[in-house]
Each structure stands twice: as C-alpha cells, then as structure tokens.
Amino acid sequence: MLPFLVTLSFIVLGISQGALGQGSQSIPNTFPHAWPGQPNGTFSPEWQSYFEVTQKLPNITAPLSRSFAGNIPVNRAGHPNDTLFFWAFEKQGSNGTLTAPADANNTDPWIIWLQGGPGSSGMIALTTENGPIHVLANGTWVFNNFSWNHLADVIWVDQPVGTDARNRCFPRTGTGFSTADSTGYVPDEDQTGEDFLGFLSNIVKVFPSLATRPLFLTGESYAGTYIPYITKHLFQAQNPPVKLRKIAIGDGSLGSQATVEHLPVVNVIETYPALIGYDEDVFNYFREQEHLCGFDLNLTYPQNGHFPTLNLVRPTAHSALSQSLLDPMETRARSKSFQQLVSGKFAAAHAKRSLNTRAEFFERREESRQQWKRDLSGRANGTIDPFYGCFLLDELEDYAVNFTFPWSNGGFDVYDIPDATNPEPFLNASTFFNDNRTRAALHAPTSKDWIRNFNYPFGNVQDRSKGNQYGDPSVEPIAFLSDLATNASAANVSIVFYSGNDDSLVQHRGTEVIIQNMTFGGVQGFSRKPSTPWFDDSGNFAGIVHQERGLTYVLIAGAGHLIPEWKPAQALVFLREFVLGNNQTGTVSGTVVVGGENSTLANDYLPGGNEIFYGSSATQGTSTIPGATQAAWNSFIATATATHPPLANGNSASRQAAGSVLRGVIVALVVGCFA
Ligand SMILES: *[C@@H]1O[C@H](CO)[C@@H](O)[C@H](O)[C@H]1NC(C)=O
Ligand SMILES: *[C@@H]1O[C@H](CO)[C@@H](O)[C@H](O)[C@H]1NC(C)=O
Ligand SMILES: *[C@@H]1O[C@H](CO)[C@@H](O)[C@H](O)[C@H]1NC(C)=O
Ligand SMILES: *[C@@H]1O[C@H](CO)[C@@H](O)[C@H](O)[C@H]1NC(C)=O
Ligand SMILES: *[C@@H]1O[C@H](CO)[C@@H](O)[C@H](O)[C@H]1NC(C)=O
Ligand SMILES: *[C@@H]1O[C@H](CO)[C@@H](O)[C@H](O)[C@H]1NC(C)=O
Ligand SMILES: *[C@@H]1O[C@H](CO)[C@@H](O)[C@H](O)[C@H]1NC(C)=O
Ligand SMILES: *[C@@H]1O[C@H](CO)[C@@H](O)[C@H](O)[C@H]1NC(C)=O
Ligand SMILES: *[C@@H]1O[C@H](CO)[C@@H](O)[C@H](O)[C@H]1NC(C)=O
Ligand SMILES: *[C@@H]1O[C@H](CO)[C@@H](O)[C@H](O)[C@H]1NC(C)=O
Ligand SMILES: *[C@@H]1O[C@H](CO)[C@@H](O)[C@H](O)[C@H]1NC(C)=O
Ligand SMILES: *[C@@H]1O[C@H](CO)[C@@H](O)[C@H](O)[C@H]1NC(C)=O
Numbered sequence: 001m002l003p004f005l006v007t008l009s010f011i012v013l014g015i016s017q018g019a020l021g022q023g024s025q026s027i028p029n030t031f032p033h034a035w036p037g038q039p040n041g042t043f044s045p046e047w048q049s050y051f052e053v054t055q056k057l058p059n060i061t062a063p064l065s066r067s068f069a070g071n072i073p074v075n076r077a078g079h080p081n082d083t084l085f086f087w088a089f090e091k092q093g094s095n096g097t098l099t100a101p102a103d104a105n106n107t108d109p110w111i112i113w114l115q116g117g118p119g120s121s122g123m124i125a126l127t128t129e130n131g132p133i134h135v136l137a138n139g140t141w142v143f144n145n146f147s148w149n150h151l152a153d154v155i156w157v158d159q160p161v162g163t164d165a166r167n168r169c170f171p172r173t174g175t176g177f178s179t180a181d182s183t184g185y186v187p188d189e190d191q192t193g194e195d196f197l198g199f200l201s202n203i204v205k206v207f208p209s210l211a212t213r214p215l216f217l218t219g220e221s222y223a224g225t226y227i228p229y230i231t232k233h234l235f236q237a238q239n240p241p242v243k244l245r246k247i248a249i250g251d252g253s254l255g256s257q258a259t260v261e262h263l264p265v266v267n268v269i270e271t272y273p274a275l276i277g278y279d280e281d282v283f284n285y286f287r288e289q290e291h292l293c294g295f296d297l298n299l300t301y302p303q304n305g306h307f308p309t310l311n312l313v314r315p316t317a318h319s320a321l322s323q324s325l326l327d328p329m330e331t332r333a334r335s336k337s338f339q340q341l342v343s344g345k346f347a348a349a350h351a352k353r354s355l356n357t358r359a360e361f362f363e364r365r366e367e368s369r370q371q372w373k374r375d376l377s378g379r380a381n382g383t384i385d386p387f388y389g390c391f392l393l394d395e396l397e398d399y400a401v402n403f404t405f406p407w408s409n410g411g412f413d414v415y416d417i418p419d420a421t422n423p424e425p426f427l428n429a430s431t432f433f434n435d436n437r438t439r440a441a442l443h444a445p446t447s448k449d450w451i452r453n454f455n456y457p458f459g460n461v462q463d464r465s466k467g468n469q470y471g472d473p474s475v476e477p478i479a480f481l482s483d484l485a486t487n488a489s490a491a492n493v494s495i496v497f498y499s500g501n502d503d504s505l506v507q508h509r510g511t512e513v514i515i516q517n518m519t520f521g522g523v524q525g526f527s528r529k530p531s532t533p534w535f536d537d538s539g540n541f542a543g544i545v546h547q548e549r550g551l552t553y554v555l556i557a558g559a560g561h562l563i564p565e566w567k568p569a570q571a572l573v574f575l576r577e578f579v580l581g582n583n584q585t586g587t588v589s590g591t592v593v594v595g596g597e598n599s600t601l602a603n604d605y606l607p608g609g610n611e612i613f614y615g616s617s618a619t620q621g622t623s624t625i626p627g628a629t630q631a632a633w634n635s636f637i638a639t640a641t642a643t644h645p646p647l648a649n650g651n652s653a654s655r656q657a658a659g660s661v662l663r664g665v666i667v668a669l670v671v672g673c674f675a
Pocket of ligand 7: 255259306307308309310478479513514517
C-alpha cells in the first residue's frame with residue numbers, strides 16, 4: 001500500500017468538498033477609498049495628478065515610466081461603489097503620452113489588458129506576464145525588459161466589478177482591487193460589457209487623448225469571453241467612448257467547455273506524446289474516445305459546413321472524480337495554486353521516501369499501468385468511458401499523473417504541459433499590493449484586500465448550477481462571433497486570436513475549430529491551412545501565423561497559457577508585428593501566402609519539444625525523451641493518423657479491478673481557473 005498517497009487523496013477531497021459553494025455565504029460590500037487630494041466633482045484632467053503614482057513603491061527600485069492608478073466607477077445606476085481598478089503606464093521612455101490633451105490627430109496606439117478567470121486580476125499580468133515589474137519566486141522584484149509598455153501606453157484593469165472573500169483557487173483571499181456593493185455584481189456578460197463601457201467613458205474624461213487614439217483591446221483566457229461581449233456593446237453604442245482598432249485574445253474561451261477544453265485532447269497528446277509514455281494503445285484509446293464524443297471534427301480549408309454543437313457527455317459511473325464532474329455545484333478546483341496546496345504535502349512525503357521504496361513505487365505504478373492498459377477495451381467497449389464521460393482532458397491529466405514520469409511527481413500544469421515542477425515556484429504579488437504604502441501610492445481601496453483570483457458570483461450569489469461551469473449564464477461568444485466579425489469589418493476593427501503551443505487548458509486546436517466555424521469577411525473559415533512560420537528578432541522560429549480577411553491567427557511555440565510569462569521576447573515581437581503593426585506575413589493574397597507555406601508546419605499539431613522539467617519549487621532537472629523512442633513514435637503516428645483506429649474489443653477485465661489496484665493513488669486534481 002501507499003499510505004501517504006491515501007492521505008493525500010483525502011486532503012484533496014476534503015478541501016474540494018469543504019469549498020463547495022452552497023450559495024449561502026454573504027457577498028462582501030466593498031467600495032473605493034478617497035485618498036487625500038481627490039478632486040471634487042466629475043472626472044476631468046484635473047484627476048490626473050490625483051491618480052499619478054508618485055509615492056515610492058516598496059521593494060521597487062527600478063525607475064518606472066510615469067504611471068497612474070486608482071478606481072473608476074462603471075456608472076451603473078444605483079451602484080456608485082461598482083468600480084474597476086486600473087494601473088496605467090505610459091510608454092517607456094515617453095513622458096506625457098497619457099496626459100496629452102484631446103487631439104483627434106493623435107494616432108498613438110494605446111492598449112488595455114484584461115485577465116481571465118473569471119475573476120482574475122489584471123495585476124497578475126502586470127506583475128508576472130507583460131507588465132513592467134515582475135515578482136520572482138523568492139519575492140524579489142525585477143524590471144521586465146519586454147513589458148508591453150515598451151511599445152505603447154498600457155492600462156491593466158481589474159474587471160468585472162467586485163470581489164469575494166471566499167475563493168476556490170486561493171481560499172480566504174479574494175479579485176484584484178475592483179469594488180462592488182453586495183448587490184452590485186454582474187448578472188451576466190452583457191452587464192460586464194456595459195460596465196466596461198461605463199468605465200471607459202469615465203477614463204477618457206481623465207485622459208482625453210484616449211477618446212480618439214486607436215485602442216487595442218487585449219487579454220487572455222476568460223477574457224476570450226469578456227472581450228467579444230465588450231466589443232459587441234461598443235458596436236451597439238450610439239456614441240462609443242473610444243475608437244477600437246483591434247481586439248487580440250490569447251488562449252481565449254471563445255466556445256463551449258467541450259470545444260475549448262476537451263475536444264483538443266488528441267492534439268495535446270500529439271504535441272507531447274510523453275504524456276502517455278509514447279504508448280500506442282493509449283493513444284488509440286484516446287482517439288476512440290475522441291471519436292465517440294464527436295470531437296474528431298474534420299477541419300477543411302476552405303471549410304465545408306458548420307460544426308454541430310458539441311455535447312459534453314458526463315460520467316455515468318460513480319467514482320470520486322466522476323462525482324466531482326457530475327456535481328453541478330462543483331467548479332472543480334482548476335488552479336495550479338490550489339494544486340500547490342496539496343502537492344506541497346505530496347512532494348514532502350515523496351522526498352522522505354527512501355530510494356528503495358521509491359523503486360517499489362515505480363514498479364507498482366507500472367503494474368497498475370499495465371492493468372489499466374489491459375483493461376482499456378473493457379472500460380469502453382466502443383462506448384464512452386463511464387468514469388470520465390467526455391471530460392477527456394481530465395482523463396489525460398489523470399493518466400499522466402497516475403503513470404507517467406515526471407508528471408507522476410504530482411505536478412501537471414494544465415497551463416504549461418512541459419512544466420512538471422511540483423510545487424511550482426509561486427509568484428506572489430499579494431504582499432506587495434496589500435502593503436499600506438502600495439495601497440496609498442496606487443489609490444487602492446482599503447475596504448478589501450487585493451486577491452489574485454476570486455470565485456465569481458454571477459448575479460450576486462454563488463450558483464454553479466446555472467450557466468457554465470463558472471455559473472456564467474451567458475451564451476458563449478461563438479454564438480455571435482460571425483455577427484461581431486461583420487460589424488468589425490464595417491468598423492475597420494481587426495481580430496487577432498493567438499495561442500501558446502504548450503497550453504493544454506485552452507489548446508490551439510479549439511481555437512482553430514472556432515475560426516473554421518465562424519464567418520468573417522463574408523466567408524466561413526480560413527481558405528488555407530495555417531502553415532507560415534514567423535520569427536523572433538534573433539531570427540529564430542517563433543511559431544505559425546495566418547491572416548485572412550481581417551482575422552489573424554498566431555501560434556506561439558514554446559509558450560504555455562500565460563504566453564508573455566513563458567516567451568516574453570517573442571510575445572513583444574508578436575505585439576509589435578501582428579497586433580500594433582500590420583505585418584503581412586501569413587496573409588493569403590490570391591493564390592500565394594506572404595512568407596510562404598511550410599509543409600512541415602501543416603500538420604494539426606506543432607511538436608512540443610522533448611524536454612519536461614521537474615523539481616520542487618524550482619526546476620531541478622529535465623526529463624529528455626530518447627531519440628529512438630521519438631523515432632518509433634513518429635513512424636507509428638504517421639500510419640496511425642492515416643486511418644481511424646478500429647473500435648477496441650475483447651478484454652473483459654473489469655474496470656473495478658484496476659480501480660482497486662490503483663486505490664490510493666492521487667486523483668489528479670484537474671487544474672486551473674482560466675487565468
Ligand atoms: C473638496 O471639497 C471639500 C469640502 O467642500 C474641501 O474641503 C476639499 O478641499 C475639496 N477638495 C479639493 C481637492 O478641492
Ligand atoms: C516628466 O516631465 C515633467 C515636466 O514636464 C517632469 O517634471 C517630470 O519629472 C518628468 N517625469 C519623468 C518620469 O521623466
Ligand atoms: C489635424 O490635422 C488637420 C490636417 O492636418 C489640421 O487641419 C488640424 O488643424 C489638426 N487638428 C489639430 C487639433 O491639431
Ligand atoms: C532571487 O532570485 C533571483 C533569480 O533567481 C536571483 O537573481 C536573486 O539573487 C534572488 N534574490 C534573493 C534575495 O535571493
Ligand atoms: C458605498 O460605500 C459607502 C462607503 O464609502 C457606503 O456608505 C455606501 O452605503 C455604499 N453604497 C451602496 C449603494 O452600497
Ligand atoms: C471525420 O472524418 C473521419 C474520417 O473520414 C470520420 O470517421 C469521422 O466521423 C469524421 N468526424 C466527424 C465528426 O464527422
Ligand atoms: C458551429 O457553429 C454553429 C452555427 O453557428 C453552432 O450552432 C455550433 O454550436 C458551432 N459548433 C462549435 C463546435 O463551435
Ligand atoms: C488515476 O488514478 C485514480 C485513483 O486510483 C483512478 O480513479 C483513475 O481512474 C485513474 N485514472 C486514469 C486515467 O488512470
Ligand atoms: C520586500 O522584500 C522583502 C525581502 O524580500 C520581503 O520580506 C517583504 O515582504 C517585501 N515587501 C513587500 C511590500 O513586498
Ligand atoms: C494599514 O492601514 C490600515 C488602515 O487602513 C490599518 O488598520 C493597518 O493597521 C495598517 N497596517 C499596517 C501594517 O500599518
Ligand atoms: C514581419 O514579421 C517577421 C517576423 O516573422 C519579420 O521577420 C519581418 O521582418 C516583418 N516584416 C516587416 C515588413 O516588418
Ligand atoms: C465489454 O465487453 C465485455 C465482453 O464482451 C463485457 O464483459 C463487459 O461488461 C463490457 N464492458 C462494458 C463497459 O460494456
């Protein structure tokens with residue numbers, strides 16, 4: 001037996017059950033703080049000197065460009081305390097770009113960045129991704145040479161309104177510095193869009209040049225839901241407060257959970273076959289499940305017909321995991337930080353084990369894996385696995401954590417497949433934001449603490465039985481993306497979707513499905529398959545780019561979900577060339593594509609590399625896949641993907657037997673709020 005593992009799974013389940021929302025907790029009332037010098041009356045450029053960050057920020061020694069921060073109301077009737085928090089940085093090296101007077105001839109770009117979640121603070125990106133100051137795992141602060149404000153004025157925003165002290169991913173902390181009274185939370189995404197317009201109409205009164213300068217609205221993950229809704233409301237507005245030029249969405253939740261999370265699972269395996277230990281049977285098993293779930297959509301260029309709405313079949317058999325998937329109140333603790341809570345204990349226990357027992361552990365694990373394999377046909381028999389349903393990403397994560405080194409150390413980061421460190425280095429900005437000196441300098445609220453992420457209460461209550469897995473009742477953006485694209489073309493607004501190739505939570509295949517299923521420039525989907533390389537400033541391959549009829553798609557090699565964290569230099573080139581700039585690489589022009597098409601990039605997946613890094617709180621080693629294994633796999637995959645595998649048959653060993661052998665092994669807690 002493996003007692004430490006048994007203990008662990010109890011801790012895991014204990015936390016998840018303890019944190020299950022019953023909708024009964026009180027929702028906090030928060031409000032902005034009036035710091036000395038706050039002007040009286042309505043917003044005007046007079047507020048610039050109030051918002052300017054002039055006091056010294058603790059632990060920040062680097063000279064920063066001029067910045068402004070504070071809370072600005074969203075103008076919702078009856079909810080004066082509903083505000084969004086912003087921190088705006090002028091373009092590096094400039095002085096006066098944000099405070100420039102109104103001037104319709106000023107065409108300097110400006111950028112807004114929104115985080116995902118739902119409920120994640122924009123300050124996460126500011127302090128760990130594309131912002132000017134970064135916190136390191138040891139608490140040190142450094143200057144980021146690849147901050148997006150090297151190219152334009154950038155405003156990082158905490159939205160939607162509100163906060164919640166009780167949070168699934170970071171228990172007892174709660175989002176960013178935005179505020180809301182206890183009945184002032186947003187009921188849905190349309191209110192989110194309206195609120196954001198209210199915020200914009202106020203901020204352009206403080207910084208009047210922003211009303212007419214080209215706005216680049218950017219964000220990642222669940223911002224893939226927010227941004228289309230905000231854009232929809234901007235297009236509907238009689239007098240839009242800003243001039244939108246482009247929207248850019250990274251690893252965005254543009255479609256259903258089935259489409260963005262579970263459909264791409266075979267593509268995830270193909271990108272990193274190490275996840276299944278290069279096991280051909282396991283690959284065929286997942287392909288069969290993909291087929292049975294209706295996830296094997298055939299993308300054609302040009303696209304032939306619309307895809308059906310995907311049905312996310314739920315597990316039917318009882319197990320701890322299936323129970324959590326079945327529970328409509330269960331949000332599933334999808335957060336790497338949540339995972340850290342338990343995995344830290346796992347790592348400690350693991351470290352204590354002698355080599356001898358560890359070898360025993362690995363032997364035992366291989367035995368279990370063989371059992372699981374023998375059992376494959378018995379599990380499914382041409383039917384959807386009753387234990388996982390079509391939650392195929394969960395099944396893959398569990399497989400990797402159950403059986404495949406180094407993920408079997410307990411670390412599976414859905415945001416970044418090759419990162420198997422456990423616990424991961426934790427980049428914690430909360431000490432900084434909650435320091436009274438920081439609060440005063442940033443004109444932040446004192447009625448609440450800054451929190452990275454909160455469990456977003458749509459409609460003022462936590463009710464996960466409604467709407468999607470986050471309780472968001474709004475229809476997914478795919479339902480109106482074609483209309484949005486039509487309006488975007490008319491308004492000369494371009495759309496950029498980009499993906500980190502190492503992300504498994506919102507994998508790029510899902511984004512490609514969305515693109516082929518939407519109409520833009522009057523035609524459905526791309527007419528040619530994306531296969532044009534783009535390069536960073538050192539001339540190194542950086543990924544794939546494709547552009548047609550106002551829609552740009554960029555794949556970024558070697559980057560996880562939080563793209564600028566993993567590939568900061570490449571993310572800045574991407575911003576310069578394909579968001580702010582109009583670089584034509586990848587553009588279809590008649591029968592040719594600018595920059596050419598490369599047949600080795602025309603597969604459904606871009607191989608993810610052969611190094612998996614692991615360690616505790618820092619990378620202590622990498623696991624490299626032997627060349628012979630890769631060669632054997634490559635020849636297998638070439639034939640395996642030429643035809644669909646036959647349905648599994650035969651073995652009658654029961655799933656229950658495998659279950660008892662494996663009992664006590666950690667249930668891979670599927671990770672991740674949509675950061
Ligand atoms: C705002 O008004 C109050 C009272 O009317 C006054 O004490 C305060 O100085 C005013 N603040 C500013 C910045 O003008
Ligand atoms: C910006 O310019 C003003 C004068 O216009 C000056 O007082 C201030 O120190 C400058 N700030 C920076 C960061 O250079
Ligand atoms: C904007 O440019 C036009 C044409 O160059 C010029 O006539 C006008 O005065 C400019 N407006 C401002 C506010 O500078
Ligand atoms: C913190 O980590 C960074 C990067 O690893 C290192 O350069 C720095 O010296 C460390 N600082 C302290 C105080 O340990
Ligand atoms: C807004 O916050 C203030 C405290 O600053 C409080 O007195 C007031 O009741 C709040 N308004 C609402 C509508 O909750
Ligand atoms: C995609 O094509 C394959 C091979 O023709 C077929 O088996 C499969 O059913 C198709 N998928 C869908 C969803 O139609
Ligand atoms: C594809 O588009 C159709 C029609 O707009 C929609 O009904 C369907 O849900 C979409 N399917 C996917 C997988 O996005
Ligand atoms: C992983 O292990 C758990 C715990 O034994 C088991 O319930 C689950 O079915 C396993 N999943 C996979 C995909 O191996
Ligand atoms: C400043 O840095 C020190 C040393 O790393 C740390 O102990 C302290 O908590 C930090 N303070 C803030 C406000 O970040
Ligand atoms: C920070 O300010 C609050 C009042 O806003 C006060 O209650 C608290 O003691 C202060 N904390 C420190 C460490 O000074
Ligand atoms: C477009 O971007 C590519 C990066 O792949 C770069 O090599 C090229 O120089 C850029 N072209 C122009 C015209 O800036
Ligand atoms: C699979 O088939 C075997 C024998 O054909 C049968 O004993 C077993 O119950 C089946 N399993 C499922 C899940 O249908």
